[in-house]
Amino acid sequence: MSELADFRLSKAARRTLAALAPIVLTEEVDELGIRDEVVDGVELFLRSIPVAVRVAILAGIVTFEATARAVPSSLGRGFSRLPPELAAAHFARYWHSPLGALKQLARGMKMFLVMSYYEHPTKLAQLEYHPDRWIAQVAQERLERFAEEIREHEAQVTAPLPLPADVPRALPLAGGGQS
Amino acid sequence: MKPDRLYTREDWPHIPGSTRRRRAFRKDVVELDCDVVVVGSGAGGAVVASELAEGGLNVTVVEEGGYHPTESFTPDAGDAIRRLYRDGGAIMALGDPPVTYSEGRCVGGSTVINGGMTWRTPEKILGRWAREDWVEGITAAEMDSTFQRVERFVSAKHQDPWTVGKDNKILHEGALKRDWDVIPNIRNQFHCAGTNNCAFGCPTGAKRSTLVTYIPRSLHFGARVLANCRVDRVTSQGKRITGVEGHLVTTTKQNGFPFRIHARRVVLSAGAIHTPGILFRSGVVSPSGRLGHNLSLHPNVKVTAIFDEEIRGWEGVHQAYQVREFQSEGLVFAAVNIPPSIAGMTLPFYGAELRDLMKDYPRMVIAGMLLEDTETGRVRNVAGKPVATYQLSDFDGQRLVRGTALLCEMLFGMGAQRIVLPFEGVPDLKSADDVKRLYAQKIPKECMELVTVHMMGTCAMGGDRARHVCDSWGRVYDTEGLLVADASLFPSPIGVNPMETIMALATRVAATILAEGRVPAKAYA
Numbered sequence: 001m002s003e004l005a006d007f008r009l010s011k012a013a014r015r016t017l018a019a020l021a022p023i024v025l026t027e028e029v030d031e032l033g034i035r036d037e038v039v040d041g042v043e044l045f046l047r048s049i050p051v052a053v054r055v056a057i058l059a060g061i062v063t064f065e066a067t068a069r070a071v072p073s074s075l076g077r078g079f080s081r082l083p084p085e086l087a088a089a090h091f092a093r094y095w096h097s098p099l100g101a102l103k104q105l106a107r108g109m110k111m112f113l114v115m116s117y118y119e120h121p122t123k124l125a126q127l128e129y130h131p132d133r134w135i136a137q138v139a140q141e142r143l144e145r146f147a148e149e150i151r152e153h154e155a156q157v158t159a160p161l162p163l164p165a166d167v168p169r170a171l172p173l174a175g176g177g178q179s
Numbered sequence: 180m181k182p183d184r185l186y187t188r189e190d191w192p193h194i195p196g197s198t199r200r201r202r203a204f205r206k207d208v209v210e211l212d213c214d215v216v217v218v219g220s221g222a223g224g225a226v227v228a229s230e231l232a233e234g235g236l237n238v239t240v241v242e243e244g245g246y247h248p249t250e251s252f253t254p255d256a257g258d259a260i261r262r263l264y265r266d267g268g269a270i271m272a273l274g275d276p277p278v279t280y281s282e283g284r285c286v287g288g289s290t291v292i293n294g295g296m297t298w299r300t301p302e303k304i305l306g307r308w309a310r311e312d313w314v315e316g317i318t319a320a321e322m323d324s325t326f327q328r329v330e331r332f333v334s335a336k337h338q339d340p341w342t343v344g345k346d347n348k349i350l351h352e353g354a355l356k357r358d359w360d361v362i363p364n365i366r367n368q369f370h371c372a373g374t375n376n377c378a379f380g381c382p383t384g385a386k387r388s389t390l391v392t393y394i395p396r397s398l399h400f401g402a403r404v405l406a407n408c409r410v411d412r413v414t415s416q417g418k419r420i421t422g423v424e425g426h427l428v429t430t431t432k433q434n435g436f437p438f439r440i441h442a443r444r445v446v447l448s449a450g451a452i453h454t455p456g457i458l459f460r461s462g463v464v465s466p467s468g469r470l471g472h473n474l475s476l477h478p479n480v481k482v483t484a485i486f487d488e489e490i491r492g493w494e495g496v497h498q499a500y501q502v503r504e505f506q507s508e509g510l511v512f513a514a515v516n517i518p519p520s521i522a523g524m525t526l527p528f529y530g531a532e533l534r535d536l537m538k539d540y541p542r543m544v545i546a547g548m549l550l551e552d553t554e555t556g557r558v559r560n561v562a563g564k565p566v567a568t569y570q571l572s573d574f575d576g577q578r579l580v581r582g583t584a585l586l587c588e589m590l591f592g593m594g595a596q597r598i599v600l601p602f603e604g605v606p607d608l609k610s611a612d613d614v615k616r617l618y619a620q621k622i623p624k625e626c627m628e629l630v631t632v633h634m635m636g637t638c639a640m641g642g643d644r645a646r647h648v649c650d651s652w653g654r655v656y657d658t659e660g661l662l663v664a665d666a667s668l669f670p671s672p673i674g675v676n677p678m679e680t681i682m683a684l685a686t687r688v689a690a691t692i693l694a695e696g697r698v699p700a701k702a703y704a
Contacts, residue, residue: 004261006431024529045257048267088530095529111524114533118520119257127540129519131254131375131493138342138372139383146370153334153369157392158399161331163230166324168316169690170652 004047005054013058014039016065017113019080023088024113032122041116060105064094184398185286187246188407191427192436196403209438213239213403215692216423216442218410218457221288222681223665223688224448225389225397226329230689232400239440240397240404243428243449244284247291249391252380254493256518259379263292272556272567278476278629280567282450286406287390289450289678293632294377294498294515295366295386296676297335299326300683304673312670313642315651322683329682332396333367333387342373344495346544349486350514351500353589359504364513366496367678373496375516408438413445413461413661420445420660444660444692446653448685451634451667455558456565458638458655465648466657470638474556475672476569477633480579481515481547482586483526484595485539492516492543502589509551509674510582512589517545525628527603536599546590548582549633550575551674558637567634576624584617601628633677638667640684653688664688 009017017039021029029035046054068079068090079090094106117123124130143150181187186194197211215231217224220242228240247262260268265284271277283289305322308314316322329335343351354361371385384391398404410425422442427435447454455471463470493516502512517525519540526533556569571579580602587598591611598608600617603626608614640663641647644656647670653662664685666677673680 004430024533026531026534028534041257044261045267048261048264049269050266053266053269091529110529114523114529115257115520118518118523118537119255124519127519127537129493129540131518134494135254135372135374135376135382138374142370142372142383142385150369157332157395160233161328163234163686163690163693164324164328167328167690168321168325168687169694170315170650170654171694 004044005051007043007047007054009039009043009046012065013061015080016061017042017109019082019087020091020109021113022084023091024110025117029117032120032126034117034120034122037120038113038116041119042112045112045115057108060108064105064109181246181248182395182398184402185246185404185406188427188429188435194405206437209436210441211239211438212441213237214442215239215444215446216241216440217446217448218423219288219448219450219665220286220394220404221283221389221448221450221665222290222678223685224288224446225290225393226682226685227446227448227664227689227692228397228402229393229400230686231692232397232402234689234693236692238397238402239442240402241408241410241423241425241440242286242288242404242406243409244286244288244406246286246406247380249381249384252376252382254376254379254382254518256379256520259292263380272474272476272569274556274568274570275625276571276627276629278478278569278571278631280452280476280631280634282452282632282634286394286404287388289632290388291380291390292378293678294676295368295371296498296501297330297333297365297367297679298675300673300680301675304671308641308670312639312647313651314640314670315642316687317651325683325686326679328686329679332392333682334369335365335367335679336369337363338366338368338371338373338496338499342371342496343499344373344375344492344516345490346492346514346516347495347499349490349544349590349593350502350512350546353593354500354502354504356592357589359502359589361500361502361504364498364501371496373494375493375495375497377497378517405438410449410457411460413447413457413463414439415461415658418657418659420658444662446662446664446688446692448663448665450665451637452558452565452567454663454665454667455637456560459560459565460563463655463658463661465655466644467646467648469646470648471558471560471565472555473636473639473670474558474567474569475552475633475635475669476556476631477635477672477674478550478552478571478575478579478629478631479547480583480601480627480629481525481545482583482590482601483522483599484544484546484587484590485536485597486542486544486595488594489541490544491541492545493518505582505585506674508578509553510578510585511549511675512582512586513547513549515545515547526599527628544590544595546586548579548586550579550582551672555636571624571627571629573624576622576627579627580617580620580622584614587614587617602626603628633666633672635666635669635672635677638663639670640668641670652691653684654691662688662692
């Protein structure tokens with residue numbers, strides 16, 4: 001069952017994040033052919049966070065895109081239209097900014113992209129990270145070894161066991177009142 | 180299959196036993212009646228609900244999150260965070276540095292996503308609560324049978340030794356080599372297989388969260404659980420509590436069905452951030468003026484150590500051991516493997532530097548440190564939402580640096596080649612000699628990367644209504660029928676994982692309600 005908000009990234013925000021992906025994740029993201037899917041993953045994460053935080057992040061992405069225009073070498077282009085070296089320099093300015101808000105924005109965008117990237121099955125396979133295999137193996141071993149004990153234990157979950165008298169409790173107050 | 184009497188969004192508005200009241204120009208409201216409504220289904224709420232239901236009371240549990248059974252848990256960390264964590268786990272206590280905190284938002288609450296450490300409250304802490312906060316019936320001797328009961332229900336045991344992974348063995352051997360006190364963790368598990376998926380839902384059910392213990396027990400004894408339902412406020416007539424109001428949580432911007440539950444008593448178990456939040460929204464004023472104050476966090480930092488050999492930290496149980504050598508200083512160490520997505524996002528690099536470091540993921544040992552903090556923060560009500568603020572003290576900052584240095588020394592002693600620190604701008608360590616530099620260095624606390632999962636203390640219990648929000652039994656001072664059963668009650672941080680303490684206090688709260696007996700409905704008409 002979905003717990004996620006009904007939200008989609010705007011085309012402009014997608015463009016900014018897609019342009020940022022090779023800077024944060026290196027060209028490897030294109031070698032693996034998963035740049036768009038990484039941005040999809042960011043969108044999925046944004047759907048799980050509070051509206052106010054999401055709005056703040058989206059405003060930050062718009063600001064990040066637009067402030068590139070103020071840099072003379074950008075010739076008035078937004079971040080997503082910059083050549084790679086200028087785009088990398090723009091992100092580095094945010095990353096190393098003495099202004100806390102800009103620095104936090106750079107870290108936030110990096111975190112979303114990295115989280116999405118390192119969740120992608122292609123990337124996980126490259127890392128040889130296969131926890132599902134491990135889980136399947138040890139879960140099976142557990143069942144083979146302890147099936148009977150587990151059944152008995154599960155049956156105990158609903159067995160009656162009234163609260164004993166020696167659990168500390170307040171004495172009833174006269175008139176059923178409250179402290 | 181969904182259990183009987185557990186209702187999710189899909190079941191609304193046809194909840195058995197409810198009535199649907201039509202209102203002019205507003206959405207219909209769904210109304211229910213019960214003896215006790217419990218807000219939250221984690222370590223506090225599920226325990227209260229279970230004990231009260233077994234004691235014969237008509238109990239309704241209201242849980243904001245969804246119902247996700249054991250079969251739905253996988254190693255997909257992102258999916259789990261989106262489904263099981265409040266706000267995608269991306270919440271911060273504001274301060275410099277901010278502290279990122281996570282809490283569960285699902286049936287079972289944070290017990291579904293915690294590491295499963297099950298420790299009794301240290302005796303010195305119980306003694307302090309009795310002595311300084313005048314909490315009644317709280318000495319270790321008085322609490323023994325309560326702890327025993329909790330330990331029985333959640334199967335608090337040592338881990339089967341063959342499930343311990345290499346990262347934890349390194350921590351264990353490293354501590355022994357230095358002659359440090361290191362102990363096997365007691366965990367709420369039954370033949371845990373060591374899947375290392377605790378933080379994303381145990382896929383075998385071996386971790387005995389309330390999802391697989393107290394919640395089924397509550398349902399068995401007749402309680403009703405309403406998932407996907409958010410409580411907006413507690414309702415009252417004067418000081419007498421009459422129930423709660425809230426709404427069904429939807430995935431759109433629109434609130435779902437409003438509901439009203441009439442109850443003789445309300446138990447808030449929404450955690451140390453949201454319990455005071457509900458009290459604020461309900462207009463409850465504590466005579467102590469301390470509602471929302473006294474927030475402790477047990478700030479955590481982690482170091483990432485790279486070894487030459489393959490570690491594969493995901494193979495083996497989460498936190499098999501705790502290093503207790505420095506517990507008197509408020510420091511506890513453990514090995515805490517985290518998946519690549521979370522490891523990568525918290526490392527202070529990007530681009531080629533991050534890519535190259537992450538290639539070493541299978542050779543990483545990630546070790547964490549819990550600090551028993553001395554400073555407190557606060558939860559405030561901002562536009563109807565609870566907002567936490569917390570400022571790490573200089574003293575605690577120094578202890579975090581010392582603890583990190585000790586941990587690094589131990590890891591280098593076990594063969595670590597490089598250690599990435601949780602302090603931004605401080606270069607990685609390459610050898611034990613570098614650690615000496617760390618001891619000597621003044622590291623500004625603003626550059627520390629702090630996280631926590633232990634929020635405590637915002638409705639502190641105690642015997643003095645001028646200092647405490649709740650009495651010794653969780654009853655909110657100056658109200659009738661309103662109780663708290665979660666980590667909000669802690670008068671101080673406890674220095675160990677708080678789940679068992681919460682469960683034990685919740686058992687006391689339930690015992691108190693049962694001792695008071697069923698309040699006649701007409702008294703609240």
